[in-house]
Amino acid sequence: MVRRTGRRPGNPDTRESILAAAREAFAERGFDKTSIRAIATAAGVDPALVHHYFGTKDKLFVASMNVPFDPRELLPSILAGGAEEAGARFVRVFLGIWDSPAGAAGVALMRSAVSHDWAARLIREFIATQVLRRVTAGLGIDPDEATMRASLVASQMAGLAMARYILKFEPLASAPPETLVAAVAPTIQRYLTGDLDGVLGHA
Amino acid sequence: MVRRTGRRPGNPDTRESILAAAREAFAERGFDKTSIRAIATAAGVDPALVHHYFGTKDKLFVASMNVPFDPRELLPSILAGGAEEAGARFVRVFLGIWDSPAGAAGVALMRSAVSHDWAARLIREFIATQVLRRVTAGLGIDPDEATMRASLVASQMAGLAMARYILKFEPLASAPPETLVAAVAPTIQRYLTGDLDGVLGHA
Numbered sequence: 001m002v003r004r005t006g007r008r009p010g011n012p013d014t015r016e017s018i019l020a021a022a023r024e025a026f027a028e029r030g031f032d033k034t035s036i037r038a039i040a041t042a043a044g045v046d047p048a049l050v051h052h053y054f055g056t057k058d059k060l061f062v063a064s065m066n067v068p069f070d071p072r073e074l075l076p077s078i079l080a081g082g083a084e085e086a087g088a089r090f091v092r093v094f095l096g097i098w099d100s101p102a103g104a105a106g107v108a109l110m111r112s113a114v115s116h117d118w119a120a121r122l123i124r125e126f127i128a129t130q131v132l133r134r135v136t137a138g139l140g141i142d143p144d145e146a147t148m149r150a151s152l153v154a155s156q157m158a159g160l161a162m163a164r165y166i167l168k169f170e171p172l173a174s175a176p177p178e179t180l181v182a183a184v185a186p187t188i189q190r191y192l193t194g195d196l197d198g199v200l201g202h203a
Numbered sequence: 204m205v206r207r208t209g210r211r212p213g214n215p216d217t218r219e220s221i222l223a224a225a226r227e228a229f230a231e232r233g234f235d236k237t238s239i240r241a242i243a244t245a246a247g248v249d250p251a252l253v254h255h256y257f258g259t260k261d262k263l264f265v266a267s268m269n270v271p272f273d274p275r276e277l278l279p280s281i282l283a284g285g286a287e288e289a290g291a292r293f294v295r296v297f298l299g300i301w302d303s304p305a306g307a308a309g310v311a312l313m314r315s316a317v318s319h320d321w322a323a324r325l326i327r328e329f330i331a332t333q334v335l336r337r338v339t340a341g342l343g344i345d346p347d348e349a350t351m352r353a354s355l356v357a358s359q360m361a362g363l364a365m366a367r368y369i370l371k372f373e374p375l376a377s378a379p380p381e382t383l384v385a386a387v388a389p390t391i392q393r394y395l396t397g398d399l400d401g402v403l404g405h406a
Contacts, residue, residue, distance in 0.1 A: 107317075110317055111317045111318060113365075113369060113370060114310075114313055114314045114317050114318075114365075114369055115314060115317075115318070120369055120370050120371065121371075123370065124370040124371060124372055127370075127372075128372065147373065147374055148374050148375065148378075148386075150372070151366055151372035151373065151374065151375035151376075152375065152386055152387070154362075154366050154370070154372050154375075155359070155362040155363045155365070155366035155367070155372070155375065155387070156358070156359055156362050156390070157362065158361075158362040158365040158366055158370065159357075159358040159359050159360065159361040159362020159363065159364075159365060160358045160362065161362075162316075162317075162358070162361040162362060162365060163354055163355075163357050163358035163361055164358070166316060166317055166323055167316060167323050167326065167327040167330075167357065167361065168323065168324075168327060169327055169330075169331065169353070169354035169357050169358070170350060170354065171350055171351050171354065172351065172354035172355065172357075172358065173354075175351075178401070179401065179402055182399070182400065182401030182402045183351075183355055183394075183399060183401075183402040184355070184358070186393070187359070187390045187393075190389070190390075191386075196385070196386060197385065198381070198382065198385030198386075199382055199385045199386040
């Protein structure tokens with residue numbers, strides 16, 4: 001996986017214990033039900049130290065996942081311009097990451113997810129709370145509909161990654177990004193903001 | 204994985220050598236470029252014996268994948284009624300398999316695909332030649348468009364399996380099948396038969 005460069009504060013062993021405790025807690029209880037205090041207790045350190053090293057719970061989650069980018073940095077380019085063209089922007093940003101060297105981290109995450117249940121839970125929490133929830137909130141999507149819409153978006157995007165980077169179905173695997181934006185953006189747009197007759201309210 | 208019951212002809216070692224040679228050949232060269240003769244040579248047996256044990260190349264491929272059903276048996280229920288409602292029927296049949304005990308074989312295949320490149324090639328060949336090619340041909344889809352349409356279908360269906368059975372995004376993971384048919388069928392229908400402006404011809 002790609003790692004960020006630059007100075008990291010603190011004792012590497014302490015940092016690693018906190019990150020391991022964070023991963024376990026997020027996978028076990030989910031992001032929302034996990035507190036910095038509980039992670040600190042599990043790691044045997046003071047909560048103030050966790051804040052000092054990592055800042056917020058969001059930042060700790062990103063650090064614990066070892067992903068080479070912070071999803072929050074991508075949000076403005078997905079949200080700018082409002083809900084109407086969000087599908088196309090979402091697919092474009094997604095392919096931009098996966099087609100870059102960071103895509104290797106994506107493949108590694110996918111590999112973990114299918115191999116270990118706890119990794120699957122951790123990755124789902126990460127995608128749901130750090131990416132999709134922010135997108136649906138940023139687009140003003142009804143909170144009662146947001147989780148079903150978000151999970152449908154996740155289904156198409158996880159499958160696009162599977163088909164393009166792992167199974168390598170042609171011609172999809174070699175297609176230019178804008179071809180896939182044209183193909184998949186209407187799907188994502190419908191899942192985000194379209195009429196979903198027979199879907200919402202049933203779940 | 205679920206196995207079929209019933210009498211299997213021949214020496215188990217010979218059968219297993221043929222199946223191993225078949226898997227290797229299909230992954231290495233693809234289904235279309237692999238002959239029964241080449242598999243027989245690799246397994247050190249007479250081609251007539253391969254025919255005797257397994258019948259056609261299609262049947263040999265199904266046997267070598269250890270899937271608990273023959274995709275050809277599912278085709279009539281997808282194709283019956285023509286192209287217009289094929290999306291809904293496709294999603295319904297897919298969920299019927301994955302929600303059944305056979306779904307465990309699907310999870311095992313997915314696990315292999317993300318862990319080993321050769322398994323990914325084998326599984327892609329299987330899905331492309333044994334399932335999707337038959338569906339697109341059976342629906343009368345233009346052969347020039349069939350592979351792009353099929354790979355888009357693969358992207359949504361692989362992702363639906365990931366989101367429902369592996370990552371378990373809620374409420375999608377617990378939703379009744381018909382809710383997901385309502386959600387995903389229009390996507391599959393568009394990929395199979397819809398206008399794909401800016402997609403076909405680029406690939």
